[in-house]
Amino acid sequence: MDWLELELSIEYDQHKRRKRYNKTNIQRRTKRLQKQEQIYPDLLMSTQGKQNERAETARSNTVDFHNNIFIDHYEDEQQDFIHLNEYTLQNDNENHDEIIGNLSFHIYDDSEDNEQALSCDDGSNEASALPLHHYTCNTTLDYCEKFMIIARQSHISKIHTNSFLSLIKSGLPVPNTMPSTEKQIRDLLGVQELFTKRSVCLLCSLDFDYKQITCPRCSTSNKTRVAFVYDGDIEVIIKNVMLRLYSNIDEYKVKIKANDDVDKTRDIPFGSINVMNKNHKLIIFGVTGDCPAISLICNFINHNGxxxxxxxxxxxxxxxxxxxxxYSSLILRTAEQYSKGSKKAERKKNNIYGHLGKTMLDDILDLPLPNAVVIDYLHVTLLGHAKAIILSIYRQLKPIQREQLNIQLRNQKFPHFFNRKIRSMDNFAFVKGTEVRNLLFYGLLPHMNLLLPSEQYAHLALYVIAIRLLHSGHIFGNKTNEIADRLFSRFYVDHELFYDQLQPFKLHLHAHYSYMYETHGSLCNLGCFGQESFIGAISSEHHGTRYYGDSITYYYNIDLCIQRKKIRKATIDGPYDLSSTTPNDYDYMNRIHSSLCMCTDLSSCCLIYRRFIMKNETFHSLIYNRRQTSVSYFVQYSLANGAIEYRFGIIELFFVCNSVNYAIIKHHRIKELCSNFFKNSCYYHLLKKPIDSMYFILQKDHCQIDVVRTDYINNHCIVVEKNDYLFVTNILSYSEHD
Structure with missing residues (x-):
């Protein structure tokens, strides 16, 4: 164990000890308040249930007098809140009501002594362990954490945060320990300043204080000649992240030692590479982005040249x-040719086969160009060619067909974890990449089979199946990229037959997907969705400021602090959401129980559940009434472990019998193969095998009920209901849907 792991282990143990102490403090405080409520029932009445009784007692005058004194002093000396509270209570105790003073002292002084004896010296504010006010057990720290989380999720500015705090504080009982400003909350939560800001002159490269307007050396006052640089404390940031994920890291280490690659991540440790007791330098793997960005950073001609x-x-x-x-045969650039071309362009200051000169990446990347370039399928496929051919097909349809298609797309149902559904094609102006992906993978073929000519429909299927194969992992093992490449090559060759002047550079880049899949992995792991989300977060949080750097670092400090304090809930596979119904409410449960168990007590032997968690994914049943319009109960399953034949059906309910988990599924039999739609097409021989593994034609009514162990349920399915059959496709990758 090296020094970093040792330090992280110590910090993790201290973190758990602080949690244990806080839990003990809350329990002790709750017991004391309950005891005092029994001794002084008139003084600790609920502010909601006994408001009228408290107003009639003589104590109300004393409390008003005490509050007035506190407010006057609180406005002048906020930092002396605890001592001022004790002082006012002593005055009340001497002059008005002895019981109130003694009770208040017992609540505050005794709890502070105990908490100081139990808690660690972590530099936090002493007031953070106190209740928010007299009539609650919630601590100030917990309340402020929840408030800050909601404020961050709402993307409100600092000004509005302070306004909300003032409003909340004005409605709380006095005295209270609620901070009145956003800065006080950050100090209470222990938000660290992880970034330092400095200015760099772009003319003389001098570093100087960012508060200075001009460069001390060259005296330039042009703002465009000064760059602001934000330096982060990387060691602290990484330590905080590792400390938060320490339990997950330990769990992953166990999987590495056992070589248990259940999730098929194909990470380096699972490849039997010995990395222990060796120093490994950081490898800068590659660069990705949309076409203009890659052309700019590679110093290459733009994507329309x-x-x-x-x-x-x-x-x-x-x-x-x-x-x-x-389409033409590919003549690939080697790393040596790429390097020579860039150097020649740099020397001659001319365009040499697209090279405009050397790139800054030559001294940064550890992999040579062009091997280090990773195509971003978000921009090239989803927001690029896929969107283009979808709109081209839509323009080819008749008006009545367009209306019919838009209605079907708007009514398409998905599982509950699809945050974005399908946007109708008449509203494609501001479509998102996830919406195009859902339409391309799960909606295009099921909804277009009756609207397009058979040959054009088969040609479209070549593209859809090729992208799904490259996106969803090793469906056909090592031959997956070969099959996808054959499909796309044929699609590319015949592209002009169905689409006029629609062969841009983004279409050509698809021809390199097969090589990229072999070297970099599936498309579901290579999209720029994370970067796009980061840019969107910045745009939604600048609140009118022109200084994006200040805004990014300010909110990053808060977010990192919130994430560090979050308690990660482990998702455990198993039954979830116990039903209020009993096994006796279902006629078939007696027969099922007799086949599984020898006992005669059905009610005590079987438990009914509405939902179930399998492989970290939640599955619904028909008895789960809060599913709304989502369809998370239609699944692909098998009757035995390792069975070749897969079935499809609707989960009616889950139940547990003799500690074994089962699902009752209404089985829908396969009516015909999906490839039968393409029998008259010249692409039939290419499509038959891959399309029959992704799309299925089922009977509309179920034929029987299967009792299946939950271990044999594979994945969710997306269903499109037709007149006399169901058009079903299974979800092959869950990476981009949560």
């Missing part, structure tokens, strides 16, 4: 005021 491909020497043609890239 000749020889603009970073991977091969395709030239392109200028047709109809557009640059078109028709």
């Amino acid at each position: 000749y020889y603009c491909c970073w991977f091969c020497f395709i030239k392109g043609e200028h047709i109809g005021h557009k640059r078109q890239y028709r």
Whole structure:
């Protein structure tokens, strides 16, 4: 164990000890308050249930007098809150009511002594362990944590945060320990300043204080010549992240030692590479982004020019005021050719087969270009060519067909973890990448089979199946990328037959997906969704300021503090959401129970559940009435472990019998193979095997009921209901849906 792991272990143990002490403090405080309520029932009445009784007692005058004194002093000396509270209570005790003073002293002084004896010296505010006010057991720290989490989720500015705090504080009983400003909450939560800001002159490269307007050396006052740099305390940030994920890291270490790659992550430790007791330097793997960004950072011609491909020497043609890239055999650029071309362009200051000069990445990346370039399928496929052909097909439809299609897309149902559904094609102006993905993978083929000519429908299926194969992992083992490459190559060759002047550079980049899949992995792990979400978060949190750096670092400090204090709830596979119904409410449970168990007591032997967690995914049943419009109960399953034949059906309920988990599923039999739709197409031989493993035609009514162990349930399915059959496709990858 090295010094970092030892230090993290110590901090993790201290963190658990502080949690245990806080829990003990809360329990002790609750017992004391309950005891005092029994001794002084008139003084500790609930503020909600006994408001009228308290108003009639003589104690109300004393409390008003005490509150007035406290308010006057609180406005002048906020930092002396605890001592002032004791002082006012002593005055009340001497002059008005002895019981109130003694009771208040017991609540505050005794609890503070005990908490100081039990808690660690972590530099936190002493008032954080106190109740928010007299009539609650909630601590100030817990309340402020919850408030800050809600404030961050609401993306409200500092000004509005202070306004909310003032409003909340004005409605609380006096005295209270609620902070009145956002800065006080940050100090209470222990938000660390993880970034320092400095200014750098772009002319002379001098570092100087960011508060200075001009550079001390060259005296330039031009703001465009000064750059602000934010330096982060990387060691503290990494330690905080590792401390928060310490339990997960330990769990992952156990899997590595056992070589248990259940999630098929194919990480380096599972490849039997010995990394213990060896120093490994950080490898900068590659660069990704949309086409303009990659062209800029690689110092390459833009994506609408000749020889603009970073991977091969395709030239392109200028047709109809557009640059078109028709299908041709790939002549790949080697790393040596790429390096020579960039150096030659740098020397001659000219365009050499797309090279405009050397790139800054030459001294940064550990992998040579162009191998280090990772194509972003979010921009190239989802927001690029997939969106283009969808709109092209939509324009080819008749008006009545468009209306019918839009209604079907708006009514399409998905499992509960799909945050974005499908947007109708008449509202595609501001479509999101996830919406295009859901339409491409799960909605396009089921809804288009009766609207397009058979040959064009089969040609579209080539593209959909190819992208799904590359997106969803090793469906056909090591041959997955080969099958996908054959499908897309045929799609690319015949593209002009169905789409006019729609062969841009983004279509050509699909030809390199097979190689990228082999070297970098599935598309579901390579999209720029995270970066896009980060940019969206910045745009929603700048609140009118022009200084984005200050805004990013300010909110990052708060978010990191909140995440560090979060308690990660482990998701445990098993039954979830016990039903209020009994096994006797279902006629078939007697027969099922007799086949599984020898006892005669059905009610005590079997328990009914509405939901179930399998492989960290939640599955619903028909008896779960709060599912609304989501369909998380239609599944693909098998009758035995390792069975070749898969079935499809609707989960009616889950039950546990003799500590074994079961599901009762209404089985829908396969009516015909999906490839039968393409029997008359010239693409039939290419589509048959892959499409029959992804799309299924089922009978509309169930034929029987299966009792299945939950271990044999594979995944969720998406169902499109037709007139006399169900068009079903299974979810092959859960990576981008949560």
